[in-house]
Amino acid sequence: MSEAVRSESVEDIEIQLLLEALYRRYHYDFRHYARASIKRRLRQALEQLGFKNFSAMQQALLHGDTLVTRLLDYLTVQVSEMFRDPGYFRAVREKVLPHLRTYPSLKLWIAGCSQGEELYSFAIMLHEEGLLDRTLIYATDINPAALEAAQAGVYALDRLAAFTRNHQLAGGKSSLSDYYTTAYGRAVFDKALRAQVVFSDHSLVTDAVFAECQFVSCRNVMIYFDRQLQDRAVGLFRDSLSRRGFLGLGSKETLRFSAHADAFSEFVREEKIYQRRDG
Template sequence: MLVEAVYLKYNYDFRDYTGASQKRRVLVALREMDCDTVSELQAKVLHQPEAFSQLLQYLTIPVSEMFRDPEYFAAIRSQVVPFLRTYPSLKIWVAGCSTGEEVYSLAILLHEEGLLERTMIYATDINPVSLDAARRGVFPLDRMRLFTENYQKSGGKRAFSDYYTAAYGGALFERMLVENVTFADHSLATDSVFSETHFVSCRNVMIYFNRRLQNRVLGLFHESLCHRGFLGLGSKESIDFSSYASRFEPLARRERLFRKAAE
């Protein structure tokens, strides 16, 4: 009833998110928002828009890191970039971008491969607070050690510190990395495709969806991708048992990189 009410009131659709993960998040929200029951939380959310904004932070789990799973980015460098070089201009979609760590990671990779200036990146998420954080590009200084290690393992070609300066109590990343990035609100559960793209990266998002929503999302990506375009998923995600299993070919199966099958 809570997620149905949220959908009817705010048009945010969590109805096809997996029940177990939703239950964990709602229990945390109950505690943090000082509610004794889900009914009390529902009433609060329906009558106080600011309470919904707070609930959204628990329902979407904005957690990420730069160059997460370094082998994924190494595989992009070695197996996807050579194909991307053949296009005069590029469009890349980072779906479920959270607070922007993956966007900046891809931008750094593309910059080092000489592709950033001719690339338009669409970074989308349903959480406006996360999108604002992504636009700012300021990350905690105490995370730079982990991010640096990930970057080096992914095949980084420079000193990671070249890309940020210590400011505002955190690490402020170079603005040139996001000059060609459009940050936008987009729901994989309710919205449609908005552009043809060459590469879609959507990692650690579909693990929270049930089978029906996973199929919908893969359909969006298939529709968005150009002929023989590329798809990247999270380390625990797969297309093997989806309705689109035959519509993509594994490019680097272990790293979860796929290519749209020829039609």
């Protein structure tokens, strides 16, 4: 056996044991995330955090409480922007909200809310459509630091140009600047946007359904899951949606091969918006 093959095999074992330790010690379960993606992120963490190998990282994880928070920042993807993929938000505004408007009250679940960009996008859109006051939004993520950032609603000013452009392309009916104030090189979004928001730690890997919703938006999260975990997540969404409720996925995600595909029909095919079937 060559040294390259032997080293790769040892690394795979070390990564498997590290993920098992993370789950058994802290109950964060990344064991069914796509292995290539996890390996790439863990290699980055190994280099930047200064560990010799994954066994040394596992030792630090098991015998201390500080590494887990830093490791989560590598294992969870925190890259997004407001009104990302504007066509998705325009489709929600023009085709989904007319249906949701008929409900006396609404519940919306943003699964994997990261640092809040999608949350504020929905809150602004719902405000523009006169629906925010009767909508309860659940914003969930497994990363406590990301949830804190989402709750603060503070973003660097150099990101606002892209946010503003996306807002207009998404059919925005006001100026994005109406919703934030600036100070010290940062934009702080109006706390009224999160008055109807419940922030919560929730894992699609290990946790159960917690509410019945009319809309679930989970975008660019399941691309990091293996097939088994994707099926579990879609099953959660199915069970959390009310009859004829809506599910929005990311542009590279699909229900086509899901074990739960029959529970949904395509509502806006090009924007990956689905509707739960009756029954």
